[in-house]
Amino acid sequence: MPQRPEIVCICGSARFIEEMREINRQLTLAGVIVVAPTEVSDDITAEQRALLGELHLRKIDLADRVVVVNTGGYIGDSTSREIGYARAAGKPVAFTGPSYGQP
Numbered sequence: 001m002p003q004r005p006e007i008v009c010i011c012g013s014a015r016f017i018e019e020m021r022e023i024n025r026q027l028t029l030a031g032v033i034v035v036a037p038t039e040v041s042d043d044i045t046a047e048q049r050a051l052l053g054e055l056h057l058r059k060i061d062l063a064d065r066v067v068v069v070n071t072g073g074y075i076g077d078s079t080s081r082e083i084g085y086a087r088a089a090g091k092p093v094a095f096t097g098p099s100y101g102q103p
Contacts, residue, residue, distance in 0.1 A: 007061045009091075010036040011082045012069030019069045023096065027067075035059040053078060057085055065092040073098040 024034045026073050066086040086093050
């Protein structure tokens with residue numbers, strides 16, 4: 001029986017969507033299962049935005065590790081929450097930009 005591929009959750013600000021797409025592409029071509037933020041337009045309700053935030057935490061639950069796209073070191077409130085959640089769950093967290101907080 002083949003080994004299960006690694007699962008990686010991408011986190012980051014929507015302002016880095018192009019960078020997230022590229023990381024997704026690179027990881028997928030390397031044989032990794034990628035879960036990433038859902039791309040949505042700005043015309044969603046606050047309730048829908050909250051739901052998407054909770055769903056992203058469940059994606060972190062599924063992942064073996066997390067990759068944070070933080071170009072230029074930027075980390076927004078939602079991404080900061082996701083990092084804390086991942087670390088509390090014992091998930092390894094890596095950054096594409098300058099590292100953030102305690103390892």
